[in-house]
Amino acid sequence: MDYVKTLPRLFDIEDTAMTETHNNGLTGRDVLSVDQFDRDKLAYIFQRTYEMREMVAQVGGCDLLKGHVLACLFYEPSTRTSASFIAAMERLGGGVIPITQGVQFSSVSKGESLPDTIRTLEQYSDVIVLRHPEIGSSKMAAEAAIVPVINAGDGTGEHPTQALLDLFTILDELGRIDGLKVAMVGDLRFGRTVHSLTRLLMQYDVSLRYVSPELLRLPMALMNELIDRGIPVRETHDVAEVIENADVLYVTRVQKERFSDPTQYDEVKDFFRITPEVMAQAKSKMTLMHPLPRVGEIDPVLDSDPRAAYFRQVKNGMFVRMALLAAVLGRA
Amino acid sequence: MDYVKTLPRLFDIEDTAMTETHNNGLTGRDVLSVDQFDRDKLAYIFQRTYEMREMVAQVGGCDLLKGHVLACLFYEPSTRTSASFIAAMERLGGGVIPITQGVQFSSVSKGESLPDTIRTLEQYSDVIVLRHPEIGSSKMAAEAAIVPVINAGDGTGEHPTQALLDLFTILDELGRIDGLKVAMVGDLRFGRTVHSLTRLLMQYDVSLRYVSPELLRLPMALMNELIDRGIPVRETHDVAEVIENADVLYVTRVQKERFSDPTQYDEVKDFFRITPEVMAQAKSKMTLMHPLPRVGEIDPVLDSDPRAAYFRQVKNGMFVRMALLAAVLGRA
Amino acid sequence: MDYVKTLPRLFDIEDTAMTETHNNGLTGRDVLSVDQFDRDKLAYIFQRTYEMREMVAQVGGCDLLKGHVLACLFYEPSTRTSASFIAAMERLGGGVIPITQGVQFSSVSKGESLPDTIRTLEQYSDVIVLRHPEIGSSKMAAEAAIVPVINAGDGTGEHPTQALLDLFTILDELGRIDGLKVAMVGDLRFGRTVHSLTRLLMQYDVSLRYVSPELLRLPMALMNELIDRGIPVRETHDVAEVIENADVLYVTRVQKERFSDPTQYDEVKDFFRITPEVMAQAKSKMTLMHPLPRVGEIDPVLDSDPRAAYFRQVKNGMFVRMALLAAVLGRA
Numbered sequence: 001m002d003y004v005k006t007l008p009r010l011f012d013i014e015d016t017a018m019t020e021t022h023n024n025g026l027t028g029r030d031v032l033s034v035d036q037f038d039r040d041k042l043a044y045i046f047q048r049t050y051e052m053r054e055m056v057a058q059v060g061g062c063d064l065l066k067g068h069v070l071a072c073l074f075y076e077p078s079t080r081t082s083a084s085f086i087a088a089m090e091r092l093g094g095g096v097i098p099i100t101q102g103v104q105f106s107s108v109s110k111g112e113s114l115p116d117t118i119r120t121l122e123q124y125s126d127v128i129v130l131r132h133p134e135i136g137s138s139k140m141a142a143e144a145a146i147v148p149v150i151n152a153g154d155g156t157g158e159h160p161t162q163a164l165l166d167l168f169t170i171l172d173e174l175g176r177i178d179g180l181k182v183a184m185v186g187d188l189r190f191g192r193t194v195h196s197l198t199r200l201l202m203q204y205d206v207s208l209r210y211v212s213p214e215l216l217r218l219p220m221a222l223m224n225e226l227i228d229r230g231i232p233v234r235e236t237h238d239v240a241e242v243i244e245n246a247d248v249l250y251v252t253r254v255q256k257e258r259f260s261d262p263t264q265y266d267e268v269k270d271f272f273r274i275t276p277e278v279m280a281q282a283k284s285k286m287t288l289m290h291p292l293p294r295v296g297e298i299d300p301v302l303d304s305d306p307r308a309a310y311f312r313q314v315k316n317g318m319f320v321r322m323a324l325l326a327a328v329l330g331r332a
Numbered sequence: 333m334d335y336v337k338t339l340p341r342l343f344d345i346e347d348t349a350m351t352e353t354h355n356n357g358l359t360g361r362d363v364l365s366v367d368q369f370d371r372d373k374l375a376y377i378f379q380r381t382y383e384m385r386e387m388v389a390q391v392g393g394c395d396l397l398k399g400h401v402l403a404c405l406f407y408e409p410s411t412r413t414s415a416s417f418i419a420a421m422e423r424l425g426g427g428v429i430p431i432t433q434g435v436q437f438s439s440v441s442k443g444e445s446l447p448d449t450i451r452t453l454e455q456y457s458d459v460i461v462l463r464h465p466e467i468g469s470s471k472m473a474a475e476a477a478i479v480p481v482i483n484a485g486d487g488t489g490e491h492p493t494q495a496l497l498d499l500f501t502i503l504d505e506l507g508r509i510d511g512l513k514v515a516m517v518g519d520l521r522f523g524r525t526v527h528s529l530t531r532l533l534m535q536y537d538v539s540l541r542y543v544s545p546e547l548l549r550l551p552m553a554l555m556n557e558l559i560d561r562g563i564p565v566r567e568t569h570d571v572a573e574v575i576e577n578a579d580v581l582y583v584t585r586v587q588k589e590r591f592s593d594p595t596q597y598d599e600v601k602d603f604f605r606i607t608p609e610v611m612a613q614a615k616s617k618m619t620l621m622h623p624l625p626r627v628g629e630i631d632p633v634l635d636s637d638p639r640a641a642y643f644r645q646v647k648n649g650m651f652v653r654m655a656l657l658a659a660v661l662g663r664a
Numbered sequence: 665m666d667y668v669k670t671l672p673r674l675f676d677i678e679d680t681a682m683t684e685t686h687n688n689g690l691t692g693r694d695v696l697s698v699d700q701f702d703r704d705k706l707a708y709i710f711q712r713t714y715e716m717r718e719m720v721a722q723v724g725g726c727d728l729l730k731g732h733v734l735a736c737l738f739y740e741p742s743t744r745t746s747a748s749f750i751a752a753m754e755r756l757g758g759g760v761i762p763i764t765q766g767v768q769f770s771s772v773s774k775g776e777s778l779p780d781t782i783r784t785l786e787q788y789s790d791v792i793v794l795r796h797p798e799i800g801s802s803k804m805a806a807e808a809a810i811v812p813v814i815n816a817g818d819g820t821g822e823h824p825t826q827a828l829l830d831l832f833t834i835l836d837e838l839g840r841i842d843g844l845k846v847a848m849v850g851d852l853r854f855g856r857t858v859h860s861l862t863r864l865l866m867q868y869d870v871s872l873r874y875v876s877p878e879l880l881r882l883p884m885a886l887m888n889e890l891i892d893r894g895i896p897v898r899e900t901h902d903v904a905e906v907i908e909n910a911d912v913l914y915v916t917r918v919q920k921e922r923f924s925d926p927t928q929y930d931e932v933k934d935f936f937r938i939t940p941e942v943m944a945q946a947k948s949k950m951t952l953m954h955p956l957p958r959v960g961e962i963d964p965v966l967d968s969d970p971r972a973a974y975f976r977q978v979k980n981g982m983f984v985r986m987a988l989l990a991a992v993l994g995r996a
Contacts, residue, residue: 060731060790061759067392069419080784083761087733087788090759095393095422097415101433101765111588112625115632120412120624123647124419126392256775292784293776300779315787399724401751427725427754429747433765443920444957447964452744452956455979456751458724 027330030142031150034160034199042200046168048323048332049316056091056319064331065094071125073117074100074152075132080292080314081152081162085129088321097125115144122147127328130154148328156192161324162291163196165317170248172316173287173309177201183209183242185272186252186297189216193291194252198222207232209242213268216254239272243281249274250289251297274298279305289313359662362474363482366492366531374532378500380655380664381648388423388651396663397426403457405449406432406484407464412624412646413484413494417461420653429457447476454479459660462486480660488524493656494623495528497649502580504648505619505641509533515541515574517604518584518629520550525623526584527554539564541574545600548586571604575613581606582621583629606630611637621645691994694806695814698824698863706864710832712987712996713980720755720983728995729758735789737781738764738816739796744956744978745816745826749793752985761789779808786811791992794818812992820856825988826955827860829981834912836980837951837973841865847873847906849936850916850961853880857955858916862886871896873906877932880918903936907945913938914953915961938962943969953977 024044029036037045055062070089074082082100089096099121114132118141121128130141131152138151138158153159171177182201184194188210198218201208208231210218217235226233236242243249251274259265274288279302282288290298290310302308326332356376361368369377387394402421406414414432421428431453446464450473453460462473463484470483470490485491503509514533516526520542530550533540540563542550549567558565568574575581583606591597606620611634614620622630622642634640658664688708693700701709719726734753738746746764753760763785778796782805785792794805795816802815802822817823835841846865848858852874862882865872872895874882881899890897900906907913915938923929938952943966946952954962954974966972990996 061733062731067394067423069393069422071415079763079781083735083763083785083788086761087759090733090761091731095419097418097422098430098762099411099415111627113632116625117411119635119643120646121415123643124415124650293780295775300777303783311783311787314784318788399726399755401725401754403747427751429750429754430762431743431747443959445964448957449743451967451975452978453747455975456747456982 024327024332026324026327028148029328030138030145030148031160031324031328032138032142033151033158034163034196036160037164037200039203042164042167042203045164045320045323045327046171048326049168049319052091052319052322052326053316056322061091061093063093064326065089065092065329067094068126068329068331069095069097069124070325071097071121071128072100073121073128073130075130075137077101078131078153081131081317082129084314084317085150085152085321085325088318088325091318092322092326094126094325097121114140118144118149127325150324150328153192156190158196159192160196161317161321162193163200164324165313165320166193166197166250166289166291167200168320169289169309169313169316170287173312174247174285178205180204180247181207181209181245182248182250183211183239183246184250184252185211185239185274187216187254188212188218188252190255191252194218194250195222197250198226202226202229202231209233209246210235211237211239211242211272213237213272215264215268239274239278240281243278244283246282246286248287248289249282251294252291253293253295253297256295272297274302276301276305279307282307356659356664358656358659360480361660362470362477362480363492363656363660364470364474365483365490366495366528368492369496369532371535374496374499374535377496377652377655377659378503380659381500381651384651384654384658385648388654393423393425395425396658397421397424397661399426400458400661400663401427401429401456402657403429403453403460404432405453405460405462407462407469409433410463410485413463413649414461416646416649417482417484417653417657420650420657423650424654424658426458426657429453446472450476450481459657482656482660485524488522490528491524492528493649493653494525495532496656497645497652498525498529498582498621498623499532500652501621501641501645501648502619505644506579506617510537512536512579513539513541513577514580514582515543515571515578516582516584517543517571517606519548519586520544520584521548522587523584526550526582529582530554530558534558534561534563541565541578542567543569543571543574543604545569545604547596547600571606571610572613575610576615578614578618580619580621581614583626584623585625585627585629588627604629606634608633608637611639614639688991688996690988690991692812693992694802694809694812695824695988695992696802696806697815697822698827698860700824701828701864703867706828706831706867709828709984709987709991710835712991713832713983716983716986716990717980720986725755725757727757728990729753729756729993731758732791732993732995733759733761733789734989735761735785735792736764737785737792737794739794739801741765742795742817745795745981746793748978748981749814749816749985749989752982752989755982756986756990758790758989761785778804782808782813791989814988814992817856820854822860823856824860825981825985826857827864828988829977829984830857830861830914830953830955831864832984833953833973833977833980834951837976838911838949842869844868844911845871845873845909846912846914847875847903847910848914848916849875849903849938851880851918852876852882852916854919855916858882858914859886861914862890866890866893866895873897873910874899875901875903875906875936877901879928879932903938903942904945907942908947910946910950912951912953913946915958916955917957917959917961936961938966940965940969943971946971 072085086096122145127148129150129152130138133155135155135157138154142149188194256265286307287309288307404417418428454477459480461482461484462470465487467487467489470486474481520526588597618639619641620639736746736749750760786809791812793814793816794802797819799819799821802818806813852858920929950971951973952971
């Protein structure tokens, strides 16, 4: 993968269209799972992501998706993700139907099924972004819909756009993916971002380290898959064991709401807190990431550490989503 | 009414304005009731609706309402209707103030009157769409406002844009309205869509059938008006009596929230379920409609039946609202 | 200050940019407090406000802020203020991320700090408007953010854009500020609009009258500051004492939610009701203002009195915010 950061200008604000539409295999397709993305598709999306970033840096927005409407359907609120998609669509000149609150009060309370809601919304829109608390909901929506459906998180299932922005951030911060040592820290059992990023990283020549309390270890099935694929992988309870060699430290929130017993949460919540002392042991070029929100896993004094990439990671999310929206709508 | 589907191109995306503004009698006017629409006005709106559909099919959106802002004020949530108006405004290049949730938490909780809220919002916007649980609220709003107010449902009162999209769908599916046999099924007592559509159909040479449980019969006043106008009309408890001859079967939801006693709801809810067996008795060109959401009145296996028009009906709603917004804002 | 109402056309819809960007000292700056605005800055903003009003009157909207995105972050709902900012941004061609409901259900419920939420949103947006129930929150947000933060009300703290629109309205209604007698009525203790407007008026050659029940008198600190600056000022319990000489009567709502004891509220709520009888004693050119919503302080029959400026005041809010957004984004 050769990512030229000084990109050829493939977009032209005056024309409102990127020059060449070639068959990227994403036009009209749903984005449900990271498993849809092989290295070629990832290279394509990341190339487009760089173009989007360049476009925003230069002019803020363009008219590439003018005449297109995004239905942003969030059955559970997620300010970060919905805001990211809304900004992405608006910076591409498209319209947004923001249904980010209270779906529970309206059609759903009247007893409407998810497929009916989806088939209704697709009459108004050209693409649907769905966040839903139940695993499998995005697949169900995609089967009902003719327009592309993008999964923005379905319960403990997948959240593919988060994984894409995570991987893009690793690439962008370090210039490559192959050859890296990536350590993931925190709730590895319930954290879907860890699972999805792991599935993407499997396609590269990486070495993986998983740091968690016993209660929150990576699921066996995923661990077995890594072993079967021959990915170098190790588990540990202690960040100290991985910090010196890691190129990427991917920290996740231990979500209180995942625990049935709150005392268990209190036992582990500060277990993997990243502090200046921890960072002092890390490489000078290590990248510190977090899907956010954080609730204490990373000391805010680290925000000014150049290795702290989590807010750049947030911004990359908007650019990746711009690239995806353009791709599924056939404008990239 | 001669609706040429291959329309002259009255819009031009480059110009951002439809060519000719003529006096359609709607500019600057409120849309409160179906009673405002005689056959001429309906013909005009439907002509514009076809143009909007053609425009969306070709280019997705245009700048006809650029520089205009719609305030979408929903005191009770209605995902379908608010999404439809939002998409309509955005596809015409206008802006939207989406107040589709939580009006109850803000100005209203501070004790503000509806006229004051309306007079406030019209300072920011060029047209107001209002959904409110109380009958007569849209009239009150329209009296307070200088800008046009569009009634998007006021309690058990009217919901004129729903009736317009229903009538447009009949026309579009069957090519005409005069001469048709229209059967309406379900909750004919509380269902305002039935009442409003009935009022529009009165202007045409149609034959009407009303199918409901005893508890949910069409209100006497409306029935008497039909009789006085000489419209051929019959009531029945049984879909089987009307299915063979109907050109349109308009099915409505029996809304649980309308019943004070939930056992009454349980008694009737499956009474008028439309199944493949029922549809086997219908004409091959019959149109099956439903204002949605449905909660079991129409078996989802019928969705693939070419006669099932309810999702096309949803989409027509966006086009009709585009036509209305353009009309009241004087851009059509 | 010489405000020429027939303005030179500094904007040009075709160019999408106002012609000349000069150093107004606001580009890239936060708007947190009225104390940031001296007479020169006020003159500048009001000049731009007149231009915005003229632009909207002529063409409704323009593309001045195309490619810019506003994050509208309201931790407590305020339909009026959020709608005003949304309309302002849309009429300037910018995009909006509307987070006007339910922030409490999402990131906040996951325990995210305000600075983290702000630093996240600024990745997507070019300017953040914040409404928050806690005093000092906007300052905290501004310290976290790189993009400009506009305070849209922080608890009992400031609400500077309200004060700017109030002052602009006085200027616009009466053609000047120096030399005026301004009377403020109602809840002078908790009413932050009164405090902020007072702070702005201090810079002018005005005479101030404060009318309130004993319980709700102007805070001592503010009163002392007025005295120290040599502003002619008097307090009274009785509107009748000020009505004859006032050029401006600024009435505020006595907010029930400010009282711990509801019987205290009931005692004072009708104390300062403005009726036709009161207005009969006022000057023919007096301006009657109110930040709205009102709950009985001003009799609605007065709405048709030409001196009743409160709905024009609302509209001026949109124009002032357009001017501010353009200014902090460096497009004015």
